[in-house]
Amino acid sequence: MTAAMNARFLVGALALAAAMLASGCAVQPWVKPYERERLADPIMKFSRDALAEKHREHVHNVLEGSRGATGVQGGGCGCN
Amino acid sequence: MAGQVAGLLGGVLAAGNAVATDLPEDRAEAMYHVYEGGGVTAKGPALLVRKSLADKVSLSASYYVDAVSNASIDVVTTASPFKETRKAYDLGVDYVVRDTLLSLSIYNSDEPDYQADTVGVDVAQEIFGGMTTVSLGYSRGLDQVGKKDEGFFDSARHWNYRLGVTQILTPIWLMSVNAEAVADDGFLGNPYRVARVFGAAVPERNPRTRSSRAVKVRVIGDIGERRSVRAEYRYFWDTWDIHAHTAEVGHSRYIDVPGVVPGATAGGQKLLLDTFLRYYTQSGALFYSDNASSETEFVSRNRQLSSFNSLGLGARLSYTLAQVPGQYEIKANGAYEFKRFDYKDFTDVRTGSPFAFDAHLLQLYISATF
Numbered sequence: 044m045t046a047a048m049n050a051r052f053l054v055g056a057l058a059l060a061a062a063m064l065a066s067g068c069a070v071q072p073w074v075k076p077y078e079r080e081r082l083a084d085p086i087m088k089f090s091r092d093a094l095a096e097k098h099r100e101h102v103h104n105v106l107e108g109s110r111g112a113t114g115v116q117g118g119g120c121g122c123n
Numbered sequence: 124m125a126g127q128v129a130g131l132l133g134g135v136l137a138a139g140n141a142v143a144t145d146l147p148e149d150r151a152e153a154m155y156h157v158y159e160g161g162g163v164t165a166k167g168p169a170l171l172v173r174k175s176l177a178d179k180v181s182l183s184a185s186y187y188v189d190a191v192s193n194a195s196i197d198v199v200t201t202a203s204p205f206k207e208t209r210k211a212y213d214l215g216v217d218y219v220v221r222d223t224l225l226s227l228s229i230y231n232s233d234e235p236d237y238q239a240d241t242v243g244v245d246v247a248q249e250i251f252g253g254m255t256t257v258s259l260g261y262s263r264g265l266d267q268v269g270k271k272d273e274g275f276f277d278s279a280r281h282w283n284y285r286l287g288v289t290q291i292l293t294p295i296w297l298m299s300v301n302a303e304a305v306a307d308d309g310f311l312g313n314p315y316r317v318a319r320v321f322g323a324a325v326p327e328r329n330p331r332t333r334s335s336r337a338v339k340v341r342v343i344g345d346i347g348e349r350r351s352v353r354a355e356y357r358y359f360w361d362t363w364d365i366h367a368h369t370a371e372v373g374h375s376r377y378i379d380v381p382g383v384v385p386g387a388t389a390g391g392q393k394l395l396l397d398t399f400l401r402y403y404t405q406s407g408a409l410f411y412s413d414n415a416s417s418e419t420e421f422v423s424r425n426r427q428l429s430s431f432n433s434l435g436l437g438a439r440l441s442y443t444l445a446q447v448p449g450q451y452e453i454k455a456n457g458a459y460e461f462k463r464f465d466y467k468d469f470t471d472v473r474t475g476s477p478f479a480f481d482a483h484l485l486q487l488y489i490s491a492t493f
Contacts, residue, residue: 099484
């Protein structure tokens, strides 16, 4: 069940990515690079400091039953 | 005329830079962290350094120490309080090719009775004129599980599959969607923990496989006057029948500091305040029981697998100590979060009441970009 579900998840993910790539051909980017100045401000980052974010994620991993999709790449829990 | 040409050239160059993927910024962080709650204290230093080479490769290394003093309810009601130290390190290489960022990382976590090694690869691709970033990631982990006086006796393997999409919505709004599937195989419990069956303590028995999914949606927006708001939601479910919801909202704003000349720092404001509120709730695993009234193949009284909810309220203050635009910036940061955990199906055997506790998270750190 696990391997089949993972394969389905991966195929779905790739299909979504392919659809997004294809849609890029039909619709033009509507926010031009020179309009993105305010998006570059530090207050517009989901997380600014990697260590602080990893520490908080580790605390949640140890205390809670759920995991994943945090947006923090790589790493591991190192806990049981 | 010359000004117009320079402006046009600048615009073209800016557009070119925005489309090509940038390497992560060179930075260094030194942190001291403290977690205290439910009889457990975990504290220690952490360091991170990231440096790029020839604008193509970025190397990163981090080191993290957790000195744990454990007198939690599980420990004090069934064993003796103990102390142990966990050390972890991360090494990473990021490589940029046109609009693609390739990342390789290794992670190691070491404590006397548990060792974890993880290797990960991530690819991020900018598309759609840089408005969309699609990322894919895969990690493979192998843990060695041990017990004091017995040594390592079993192992656990982990497979993580990640997908992320970050989308610029408008000049002031961003959103991202992340999905992650995790599969585990091996010893997935704690050799010291006991379950209760007919009121008697027995070693917990966990399934040796687990498979989970999580999807998270985040949105962040600039609401003017140098303030931003963000909201995020994550749904989690797994083959142990745990379903969890996580919701978080946050607000960030720059604060004027009397005596600081506007323009001396970015926007003339040295102080940045983040505030956030997080709510978490989960249902219990199929084989979780506070006190089982029948013999089953699997049984656990791990609080982490029970039904509970948690509320967190925190703030972070960042003060710019020194800054030379385009060269370096050094900040002093302090963050505190208060957390409350309320268990619906875990009895405090000392009082007979449902268990609850308060926790405190403290982070003090210096961060520098250069």
